[in-house]
Amino acid sequence: MTPTVDPERVLRELAGLWVSAGKAGDAEEGATHAGVLRACTMTLVVAEEDDRDWPRLGETIAALMPEHPARAILIRLTGAGPRALSSRVFSQCWMPFGQHRQICCEQVEIAVSDAALADLPSVVRPLAVPDLPFILWCRSPRLAGMAEFDALAARAGKTIVDSQGLPLGGVARMAARGTLVGDLAWTRITRWRETLSQVFENRHNLARLGTLTDLSVAHSAPMANTAAYMAAWIANALPRLKISMAPDSGCDSLRVTLSGGGFRVELERHENRLVVTVDGLPRCANLPLLNDYSQMREELGIVRRDPVFDAALARALQLAYPSV
Amino acid sequence: MPTDNPFQDPLRFERQVPECVVVIFGANGDLTRRKLMPALYRLAYDRRLSAGFAVVGISRTPLSDDQFRENMLDAVKRFSEDTTFDADVWRTFAEGLFYVAGDINDAGLYQRLAARLAEIESARHTGGSVMFYLSTQPSQYASAAQGLGAAGLGKGQGWRRLVVEKPFGHGLSSARELSGSLHEVFDESDVYRIDHYLGKETVQNILAFRFGNGIFEPLWNRRYVEHVQITAAESIGVEGRGAYYQEAGALADMIQNHLLQVMATIAMEPSASFRSTAVRDERSKLLRSIRPMTPEEIRYDSVPGQYGPARIGGQDVPGFLQEPGVRPDSQTDTYAAATFFVENWRWAGVPFYVRTGKRLPKRVTEIAIQFKPAPLAIFGAGDGDRSPNLLIVRIQPEEGISLKFLSKRPGSGMDLRPVSMDFNYGSSFGERSPSAYETLLLDAMTGDATLYTRQDMVEASWSVVEPIQNVWRETRFDFPNYDAGSWGPAAAEEMLARRGHAWRRP
Numbered sequence: 001m002t003p004t005v006d007p008e009r010v011l012r013e014l015a016g017l018w019v020s021a022g023k024a025g026d027a028e029e030g031a032t033h034a035g036v037l038r039a040c041t042m043t044l045v046v047a048e049e050d051d052r053d054w055p056r057l058g059e060t061i062a063a064l065m066p067e068h069p070a071r072a073i074l075i076r077l078t079g080a081g082p083r084a085l086s087s088r089v090f091s092q093c094w095m096p097f098g099q100h101r102q103i104c105c106e107q108v109e110i111a112v113s114d115a116a117l118a119d120l121p122s123v124v125r126p127l128a129v130p131d132l133p134f135i136l137w138c139r140s141p142r143l144a145g146m147a148e149f150d151a152l153a154a155r156a157g158k159t160i161v162d163s164q165g166l167p168l169g170g171v172a173r174m175a176a177r178g179t180l181v182g183d184l185a186w187t188r189i190t191r192w193r194e195t196l197s198q199v200f201e202n203r204h205n206l207a208r209l210g211t212l213t214d215l216s217v218a219h220s221a222p223m224a225n226t227a228a229y230m231a232a233w234i235a236n237a238l239p240r241l242k243i244s245m246a247p248d249s250g251c252d253s254l255r256v257t258l259s260g261g262g263f264r265v266e267l268e269r270h271e272n273r274l275v276v277t278v279d280g281l282p283r284c285a286n287l288p289l290l291n292d293y294s295q296m297r298e299e300l301g302i303v304r305r306d307p308v309f310d311a312a313l314a315r316a317l318q319l320a321y322p323s324v
Numbered sequence: 325m326p327t328d329n330p331f332q333d334p335l336r337f338e339r340q341v342p343e344c345v346v347v348i349f350g351a352n353g354d355l356t357r358r359k360l361m362p363a364l365y366r367l368a369y370d371r372r373l374s375a376g377f378a379v380v381g382i383s384r385t386p387l388s389d390d391q392f393r394e395n396m397l398d399a400v401k402r403f404s405e406d407t408t409f410d411a412d413v414w415r416t417f418a419e420g421l422f423y424v425a426g427d428i429n430d431a432g433l434y435q436r437l438a439a440r441l442a443e444i445e446s447a448r449h450t451g452g453s454v455m456f457y458l459s460t461q462p463s464q465y466a467s468a469a470q471g472l473g474a475a476g477l478g479k480g481q482g483w484r485r486l487v488v489e490k491p492f493g494h495g496l497s498s499a500r501e502l503s504g505s506l507h508e509v510f511d512e513s514d515v516y517r518i519d520h521y522l523g524k525e526t527v528q529n530i531l532a533f534r535f536g537n538g539i540f541e542p543l544w545n546r547r548y549v550e551h552v553q554i555t556a557a558e559s560i561g562v563e564g565r566g567a568y569y570q571e572a573g574a575l576a577d578m579i580q581n582h583l584l585q586v587m588a589t590i591a592m593e594p595s596a597s598f599r600s601t602a603v604r605d606e607r608s609k610l611l612r613s614i615r616p617m618t619p620e621e622i623r624y625d626s627v628p629g630q631y632g633p634a635r636i637g638g639q640d641v642p643g644f645l646q647e648p649g650v651r652p653d654s655q656t657d658t659y660a661a662a663t664f665f666v667e668n669w670r671w672a673g674v675p676f677y678v679r680t681g682k683r684l685p686k687r688v689t690e691i692a693i694q695f696k697p698a699p700l701a702i703f704g705a706g707d708g709d710r711s712p713n714l715l716i717v718r719i720q721p722e723e724g725i726s727l728k729f730l731s732k733r734p735g736s737g738m739d740l741r742p743v744s745m746d747f748n749y750g751s752s753f754g755e756r757s758p759s760a761y762e763t764l765l766l767d768a769m770t771g772d773a774t775l776y777t778r779q780d781m782v783e784a785s786w787s788v789v790e791p792i793q794n795v796w797r798e799t800r801f802d803f804p805n806y807d808a809g810s811w812g813p814a815a816a817e818e819m820l821a822r823r824g825h826a827w828r829r830p
Contacts, residue, residue, distance in 0.1 A: 194337045205449070306335055
C-alpha cells in the first residue's frame with residue numbers, strides 16, 4: 001500500500017493535542033484551571049536531511065519558540081530508497097518562570113523520501129496556519145537544488161537558506177522569483193557590519209570617509225560567500241573603492257581592512273570578540289554567540305523586504321561572478 | 325564631506341549612541357553605582373556606545389581617574405543584574421572614564437571640568453556633545469546649572485543636555501522656581517526630567533497597545549470603561565531612608581510623578597505622530613484635564629495612610645514610626661490613595677483610582693481597566709461567575725498584559741467562568757528587556773525626549789497633588805492606620821465602596 005499523509009488527519013491530531021494538553025494542565029494545577037496557552041505567530045517549515053543532528057535542530061526550534069512561537073513543520077528528508085511519507089504531531093511547551101501555566105506550540109514532523117517529495121507541497125499547504133506568515137527554512141543544500149523545492153518555496157512568504165553550502169547564484173534565483181529570501185551567510189555578518197557602521201557614526205571618522213581608497217577582505221574558504229557579502233555591502237556604500245579578496249587560513253576567519261589617505265580601519269575576530277582598530281587604536285566589542293538560533297532569531301524577525309540585503313546580494317553576485 | 329553614515333542599516337542594527345560625553349554629578353552616589361554605571365556598561369556590552377564615548381564623574385571626594393574606574397568596576401560587578409561581566413569590554417569602556425573632584429558650589433570646579441572636556445574632545449573626538457546628569461541632592465540642581473552656565477558649558481560645539489532626577493520641586497511654586505533656574509542656562513528642550521517609570525517596557529507598550537492596534541481604542545472611553553485602578557505597591561518599608569522619606573511621603577514621592585504619568589499614558593488622546601513633542605503634548609493635555617479637588621472632595625476622595633508594626637511570616641516588622649530617623653509623631657503618608665476624574669469627553673465620569681504604599685503584601689505595579697457589563701444580561705444569576713471584563717497592564721514585577729473575559733465552561737448547561745488571555749513580555753519575547761535606565765539614557769543621548777517629563781507636565785501634576793497635600797498637612801490623622809503586610813487603610817476600601825467598586829487584589 002502506498003504510504004500517504006492525510007492533512008485533515010494531521011489537523012485533527014493537532015486539535016486533539018490541545019484537548020489533551022489542556023486536560024493535563026488542569027490536572028496538574030488542580031482546581032486552578034490553569035490549562036495551557038497556545039502561542040502561534042507563524043508557520044515555520046524546516047527541511048533537513050535525516051542523517052544530520054536532529055536533536056540539536058530540536059533544541060534550536062525549542063529555543064526559537066518563546067520569541068517566535070510557531071506551528072513548526074519539520075521535514076525529515078530520508079533520501080533515496082523506497083517511497084516513504086509519514087507524519088506525527090507533538091507539542092513544544094515551556095513554563096515561564098514564576099507562572100502557573102505552560103505555553104505550548106505545535107510541531108508536526110513529516111518524514112519523506114525523495115520518491116515522495118512531489119507529494120510534499122500538497123501535504124504542507126493545508127497545514128499552514130491561516131493569516132500568519134509562512135516561512136521556509138531550508139537546511140538541505142541538496143533539496144534547494146531540486147525541482148520539488150520550488151513548489152514548496154512558492155507557498156512561502158520568506159525562504160531562508162545558508163549560502164555557505166550553496167552557490168550565491170542559487171540564492172539570487174530564489175530572490176528573482178519575488179519571494180523574500182534570507183541568507184544566514186549574510187545574517188552572520190550583521191554585528192560586523194554594525195561595528196563598522198559605528199566607526200562612522202563619529203563625525204571625525206565620517207569626515208575622512210572620502211579618503212578611503214582600498215578595501216581588502218581576507219577570508220577562509222568556507223567564508224567565501226560571507227566575505228563576498230561583506231565586500232559587496234561596503235562597496236555599495238563606497239562605490240569607488242578598489243576591492244581585493246584574498247584567501248586566508250583558518251576555518252572561519254574573516255578580516256576586513258579599509259585604508260586610504262592615511263586613514264585605516266580594520267575589523268578582525270578573535271574568538272568571540274570583534275576587534276575594530278581605527279588608526280591603530282583598538283576597541284574590543286563583545287560578539288554574541290553565532291549559531292543557528294541567534295541567526296534564525298534575527299531572520300524570523302524580518303518578514304518584509306530588506307533593501308540593504310537585496311543590494312548586497314546583487315553586488316556580491318558581481319563580485320563572485322565578474323564575467324557574468 | 326559626507327553628512328550621513330552610508331553604512332546604516334536600520335532594519336537590523338540596534339540604535340546607536342552618537343559620540344558624546346556624559347558628565348555625572350554625584351558620581352560616588354548610590355544612583356550612579358546602582359543604576360547609571362551598570363546601565364552605561366550594559367550599553368557598551370551591547371555595542372550601543374560610540375568608540376569615543378566618555379564619562380566624567382564629579383564628586384567632592386578626591387580620586388584619580390584610575391581610582392574612579394576601580395570604584396565603578398566594583399559597582400558594575402555588584403549591581404549589573406543580568407549582564408555577564410566581560411573584562412575586555414570593561415577595559416575599553418573604562419578607558420573612557422574620567423574623574424574631576426570638586427564642590428558643586430565652587431566655580432573652580434566648572435573651570436576644571438571645562439578643561440577636562442576639552443582634553444577628552446581632542447583625544448576621543450566626541451564632537452563637543454555633552455549630557456550633564458544631576459545625580460545629586462535636588463537642592464543642588466540650581467547651583468549646578470548656574471555653575472555650568474557661568475563656565476560657558478551650557479552651550480558648545482555639539483548639543484548640551486541636562487538630565488535631572490525627581491523631585492522636580494516640592495510644590496507648584498518651587499517647581500516653577502527650579503525650572504526658572506535651569507532655563508537660565510538650558511532651553512526647556514534640552515532639559516530631560518527623568519521618570520524611570522516611563523522607561524519601563526510595559527509603560528511604553530501601552531502606547532503600542534493603544535495606538536498600534538485598531539481594536540482597543542473604540543472601547544477606550546466612558547461608554548465602555550467602568551473605572552480604572554492604578555496600583556503601585558511595595559512590600560518593603562523605608563529601608564533606612566526614613567529621614568528622607570518623612571519629608572516626601574507617598575503622595576509626593578509616587579503619585580505626583582510616576583503614577584500621574586502612567587495615568588496620563590493610559591488616558592491620553594492619540595497623538596498625531598510618534599514624535600516626542602506630539603506624544604508629550606497629549607500627555608500634558610491629559611494631566612491638565614485632571615480635575616483638581618476641592619477641600620471637601622479631598623476629604624471624600626483621598627486617603628492617606630501610615631503603616632504600623634506587624635508580624636509578617638513569623639518576623640516582627642516595625643511600623644513607620646519605629647523606623648530609624650523617623651520622628652515619633654510623624655504624619656508622613658506611607659500610603660496614598662486618591663480618586664481622580666478627567667474632564668474631557670472621553671473620560672467624563674470615569675473614576676481613576678490611584679494608590680501606592682509601602683509595606684503592602686507584595687511588590688506589584690499594575691493598571692486595571694474594568695469594563696462595564698454587557699448592556700443586556702441574558703444569563704441569569706445561576707449561570708456562573710459574573711466577573712467583569714478586565715484589561716490588566718502589569719508594569720512590575722512581570723511585565724505583561726492580560727484580558728479577562730467570561731467563557732462557557734465545557735459541558736451541558738450554561739456555566740460561565742472567567743478566563744484570562746495573557747501576554748507576557750518575558751515569555752512572548754524571549755529576549756532580555758533593557759532596564760529603564762538603559763532605555764532612558766539611550767533616549768537622552770539620542771535626543772528622544774518622548775519618555776521624559778516636561779515642565780508643563782510637572783506643573784500640571786503639582787496642580788492636582790498640591791491641594792491634597794495642603795489639606796493633609798492641615799489635618800491631624802490617627803496614624804498608624806494600616807498594619808504592615810495589609811492592603812492599606814480601611815478608608816481606602818470605603819472610598820471605592822461608595823461608588824460600588826472594590827480594589828483588586830493583584
